[in-house]
Each structure stands twice: as structure tokens, then as C-alpha cells.
Amino acid sequence: MSQAGTLVLIMSIAVLAPLLAYGISRWLPVPLVIFEIVLGVMVGPDALGWAGDGEVIDTLSSLGLTMLIFLAGYEIEFDKVRGDTLRRSLWAWGISLAVGLGVASALSGWSKGVYIGTALTSTALGTVLPVLRDAGDLRSRFGSVMLAVGAVGEFGPVIAMALLLSGRSPRESTVLLAVFALLTAGAVWWAMRPRPPWFSRVVARTLHSSGQFAVRLVVLLLMVMLGISQALGLDTLLGAFAAGVITRLVLHGAAPESAGPVLEKVEAMGFGFLVPVFFVVTGIEFDLDALLSGGRTLLLLPVFLLLFLVVRGLPVYVLAPRDLPRRDRRALTLFASTALPLVVAITTIGVEDKVLTTREAAALVGAGMLSVLLFPLVGLRLRGERAVTGCRSRCGVAPSTAMRRSSISSRVKSKRAARPAVAVRSTDR
Helix, strand or coil: CHHHHHHHHHHHHHHHHHHHHHHCCCCCCCCCHHHHHHHHHHHHHCCCCCCCCCHHHHHHHHHHHHHHHHHHHHCHHHHHHHHHHHHHHHHHHHHHHHHHHHHHHHHHCCHHHHHHHHCCCCCCCHHHHHHHCCCCCCHHEEEEHHHHHHHHHHHHHHHHHHHCCCCCCHHHHHHHHHHHHHHHHHHHHHCCCCHHHHHHHHHHHHHCCCCCHHHHHHHHHHHHHHHHHHHCCCCCCHHHHHHHHHHHHHHHHHHHHHHHHHHHHHHHHHHHHHHHHHHHHHHHHHCCHHHCCCHHHHEEEHHHHHHHHHHHHHHHHCCCCCCHHHHHHHHHHHHHHCCHHHHHHHHHHHCCCCCHHHHHHHHHHHHHHHHHHHHHHHHHHHHHHHHHHHHHHCCCCCCCHHHHHHCCCCCCCHHHHHHHEEEEECCCC
């Protein structure tokens, strides 16, 4: 099928998925992303064979993940996640890295263990974010803690990849990360400075006109931070997240009365188009044949799924803030153990480096896929009736103002596109 036909099919799935999610929500609140991914697998080359990838599709999918991470950065309120919550999240990820590298190396040797262990420490914040929004949990105490855990779990592995898997010396990678941190700090300082009086007036006057000054400024900030991260050879997810943080500071500081409407417009662009493309393409590109090609591969799948819980989830549970109820800590464990985009990136590099076999990579990605399909759903159930009711009323519907009140590199799209998004080497990703 042509790329145009594939895009029509992808958007047809994007329209169908909310209807299915809404229809089934009266019996079981299934996160919308599950339908998007599963339907993507069904129409992919390893199932019905109706859809494939291509340069245009890959680009749109990458933009979808970028938008998810940008929105994740925007949603973080540092006055809620700093201090003890952030310290606990950092400690939990540090323990996850040590345990992950240790367990993976013990099972498969150090060379493979570096790739597998790093993948086991990741949290798919971009995947979890829509689930929390649709359940109305994003603004709750649980949502604030999950954002802190997810932010560290998303970017800790990116930094580890830059240091361990980039092909550069640790010293060079550290210098590049430090340069990015300094540039981001400078951008944050600029964002926190008072804006001239005309700024808020222009934002308000163009909000409902063709000018759309604020939306264009948001896109500019995103492109600038993506460009900086790419120029330094770092994962563009770092730039997307930083852009979200900076955008929040600019809008809430200079035009707080317009921040909500501006965010709604950006969300419409993301959740209405780019984000569904990312999730559907994730399903389309899943290597189902490699997963089903041998018995050992299928046996590895539940092993990796369990390791996601043990390596990533258990430290989060142990170090979760004490004010969270036990069932919320259990749900936090499941949400933190949800992984996929970085798992795909890391396994792609491992296969290209001839360290991981295609079957091992398929098993690890398959476990990540199952974590996306199962862990958020079970986590919602553990959260209790409030979360279930919230999902029933919102499941499959684009986030709204009411929801907000109650509620490395782009994801690898093809093997030839994988390397630059993680870290610059002499060859392409």
C-alpha cells in the first residue's frame, strides 16, 4: 500500500479507536492507546499486511512521540515534584540501573547486559501520560508523583545511552550533556524573566484569529530545543521535554489567563493527529514474525515482562512517598514499569551493533508492548473506583479543561533512523 493509503488507514484507526474505547468503557475502562496499538499490529505487515512504514509515516510518528514528551514536560509542576518526591524518584532509578545491569549481565553477559539492563530501567512517560489524562489523574497527588517518576525514567536511560551506548568516550558524552544542561538553564532563565506588557495583549488578541501568535511561539520553542539537542548529538526527547518546561514558564508567567486555551490548541494538534499516528505505527512496526519464530523467544517474553516489574517497578514501590496509600503505590509500580519507545531504540542499536539477536530484541520489545497493554489497565483498576469512573466518562475523548482540573530521539521508526536520535556516532541510527 502507498504511504498515502497507509496514512488514510492509520487515521481510520485513529477515528475507530476512541469509539471502541468509549463503547467498552461501560464494562471495562481500557486505555485508548491499547486499541491504537493492537489495531496497528492487526493491519501491519506481519498480520493482515495492509499497512507498512515509509519516510512520511516515520516522520509523522516521530513527531507524535515528540509531542507526547513535550506535553509531559509542560505538565510537570516543579513546585509539586521537587524536593523529597524528586529525590525519591532519582534514587529509585539509580537503584533500577544498578539492579538492571547486574541482573542482565548475570543472565546474558556484560556486552548484552548493558543494552538489556538499560532498557529495563525505562518508563514510557509519553505512553502513560494520555492514560493519566483520560483517567483524570494528572493533577492529583498520584499524577504528580508519577510525572516525577516518569520523567526520571524517561531521561535517565537516555543519559545512560549517551554514556554507555553512543560510541563516544564517557568524557565526551558528559561534556555534551553538560553543554545541553547549561543551554537549557539559560533558556529557563529567559523564560522566567518578566515579559513586556504587549506580550500578553498579543497572545490574547491573536488567540482566536489567524495570527495564533502563542501557538507559533510554542512550536518555535519546540523546534529550537530539538535543534539544540540534535546538534549536540543527544536524544531529541531531551529537547522536547525541555521545550515543554520552558513553554509552561513562558505562558504561565506572562499570559496566565491564556495558558489554558493555548494548551488546548496544542493538545488538539497532538492528540487529534500526531499522537495517534505514533501509537498506531508502533503497532504496525512491531516484529510479530520474529516473536513467533521460536519457542525460546516466547519464553523470554514473560521473563522480560517480569524483569520490568522487578528492575523498574520494585524500587519505585519501595521508595514511593509515604503519603501515598498502598494501592496507589502498587499502581505507581505498574505505571513506572510501562516501557516501549526507549526499549525499541535500545534494541535497535543492539541488533545493529551485532550484540543482540533479532529474537532477543523481539522478545524485549514484545515485553514492552505487553507492558503498555497490561500495566496501565491494571494500574487503573488498582487506583479504585474514582479512576475507573473518570476513565468511563473520558475514555477515548481528547483531553479538555475539565480533565485537567480533575485529571531518545524520536521513537525509532525504522532501523536506519534509529542511531541519530539516541546519540551521534560515525554511522546513522
